[in-house]
Amino acid sequence: MARHYPMSSFPNGWYAVSAVSELERGKVLAVRVLGRDLVAFRTESGVISVLDAHCPHQGAHLGHGGIVKGETIECPFHKWCFDAAGKCHAIPYTKCMPKTKKTEIRAYPTLVRQGMILVYYAHDNSAPTWEVPQFxxxxxxxxxxxxxxxxxxxxxxxxxxxxxxxxxxxxxxxxxxxxxxxxxxxxxxxxxxxxxxxxxxxxxxxxxxxxxxxxxxxxxxxxxxxxxxxxxxxxxxxxxxxxxxxxxxxxxxxxxxxxxxxxxxxxxxxxxxxxxxxxxxxxxxxxxxxxxxxxxxxxxxxxxxxxxxxxxxxxxxxxxxxxWMKQFFPQNFISKQSQEVTTEARI
Ligand code: FES
Ligand SMILES: [Fe+2]
CATH class of the missing domain: 3.90.380.10 (Naphthalene 1,2-dioxygenase Alpha Subunit; Chain A, domain 1)
Structure with a gap:
């Protein structure tokens, strides 16, 4: 069945994931936005971090049972620890840390505006080219x-x-x-x-x-x-x-x-x-x-x-x-499927 909306991507930009008041220090939140699972946590010093939710080790969801340990979040499954930038800091049962970038979790750039935690999403994972201005x-x-x-x-x-x-x-x-x-x-x-x-x-x-x-x-x-x-x-x-x-x-x-x-x-x-x-x-x-x-x-x-x-x-x-809106989407973001939707709609 053709999708109701034909755009192939979410637009690049800043999006609210949670109110700051819901993420006090030491708290972990499971968040599902932008068609993906994310985990938001706040370290003991107050740094806010939003990461892809699933652990690179064996796939546990950090937002379900993960806990904040100092400046890191600890996975509930085998206790690997990741910092606010998504870097693996410690594996408690090994002296030989895997030397691969694959142990890193994608961290989303964050901002706080008007009591909301915002993350930057880009369809190609590129870094933000702009920020939501201060109010x-x-x-x-x-x-x-x-x-x-x-x-x-x-x-x-x-x-x-x-x-x-x-x-x-x-x-x-x-x-x-x-x-x-x-x-x-x-x-x-x-x-x-x-x-x-x-x-x-x-x-x-x-x-x-x-x-x-x-x-x-x-x-x-x-x-x-x-x-x-x-x-x-x-x-x-x-x-x-x-x-x-x-x-x-x-x-x-x-x-x-x-x-x-x-x-x-x-x-x-x-x-x-x-x-x-x-x-x-x-x-x-x-x-x-x-x-x-x-x-x-x-x-x-x-x-x-x-x-x-x-x-x-x-x-x-x-x-x-x-x-104006086109700047936030990849080229040809109206997917082929959409041709069906719009053609159907024209008949
Ligand atoms: S799945 Fe996270 S530490 Fe193993
Ligand atoms: Fe309206």
């Missing part, structure tokens, strides 16, 4: 602690990126009006993509009930795995930062993790009222973020991929986005 709100302003929620979608990560550019679906699927998109024309071509959206929501949970709300959203895509935005409302003194971590679990499913921070200085109330209002906005906004994906779900989970969609005026700069 300005970490050092400037008075932003609330990040809060998270997550869901899983049966979709390809490629389709998720198109969602933000596909302005013609905003009204029928999400109910917003006067939708427009503007690309940042001065930006150089690279792993980041900057654009902004203007929309008007019909007062469905943002602002006063029943009153339309104008929303301006400045977006930044960092590859296809990490999106963040800056939201301001036309008639309310509110400023939000939203974060989207899209991680392919396998070829057909993406884990969506959303995060939110609120500019507390915009809420001119004394404590404890300010705290309560921040919590209320947080709860409501996370609900809206998830609701938006739920509105997309019946479309995404049942659509086919169009390699050459018929686009018309008002569709948004989807062609521009597709050209």
């Amino acid at each position: 300005e709100e970490d050092t400037k302003g008075n932003w609330s602690e990040i809060s998270f929620a997550e869901m899983t979608m049966k979709a390809h990560i490629y389709e998720l990126a198109e969602n933000g550019f596909d302005v013609a679906h905003f009204q029928p699927v999400h109910g917003s009006e006067e939708n427009s998109i503007e690309l940042d024309k001065k930006q150089p071509f690279g792993p980041e993509l900057l654009f902004s959206l203007n929309l008007v929501y019909p007062g469905n949970g943002i602002g006063r009930f029943g009153k339309k709300v104008g929303v301006h959203v400045s977006w930044r895509f960092s590859g296809l795995g990490i999106f963040d935005n800056h939201v301001t409302l036309r008639d309310y003194p509110m400023e939000l930062r939203q974060y989207f971590f899209f991680t392919p679990l396998d070829e057909e499913r993406v884990r969506i993790q959303v995060g939110l921070r609120i500019n507390e200085d915009k809420i001119k109330l004394p404590q404890p009222f300010r705290y309560l209002v921040v919590k209320m906005i947080e709860k409501q906004n996370i609900k809206i973020m998830l609701q938006n994906f739920e509105q997309d779900r019946p479309i995404w989970e049942n659509k086919v991929f169009r390699e050459h969609p018929i686009l018309c005026e008002g569709d948004g700069p989807i062609g521009h986005l597709r050209t």
Whole structure:
């Protein structure tokens, strides 16, 4: 049977594997993302490491019974020890360490951003050529602690990126009006993509009930795995930062993790009222973020991929986005099988 999505590879880029709060020192986590088994662990000095999960010796999964010993992880099967870079450091029952690179485990480059551990994936195992930038709100302003929620979608990560550019679906699927998109024309071509959206929501949970709300959203895509935005409302003194971590679990499913921070200085109330209002906005906004994906779900989970969609005026700069996305994939990443999928779909 032909696959529902025809891309032959996950896009190169940074992906969230776990929240940092789930990996305190000395802890080991089994993680399954990007169609592979990984193990994440944190050494006693606090170094975070993400390795391929299976031991090069006889194949045990380090995330199931492996333990942190100092700066290494010890395999549960015969106690070989590997450091954060995946190098075998000790084999307890031999004086003659095998002299082969094959004892090393693939270690993934890691970064921490907004409370998430990110790993770099490249289809050819090449080293990262870029990093997800630091976030300005970490050092400037008075932003609330990040809060998270997550869901899983049966979709390809490629389709998720198109969602933000596909302005013609905003009204029928999400109910917003006067939708427009503007690309940042001065930006150089690279792993980041900057654009902004203007929309008007019909007062469905943002602002006063029943009153339309104008929303301006400045977006930044960092590859296809990490999106963040800056939201301001036309008639309310509110400023939000939203974060989207899209991680392919396998070829057909993406884990969506959303995060939110609120500019507390915009809420001119004394404590404890300010705290309560921040919590209320947080709860409501996370609900809206998830609701938006739920509105997309019946479309995404049942659509086919169009390699050459018929686009018309008002569709948004989807062609521009597709050209930008190509940099993260190998050449000819639409597999032969896809020809079947798209040809079938055209009939
Ligand atoms: S399988 Fe890991 S030490 Fe033997
Ligand atoms: Fe959508």
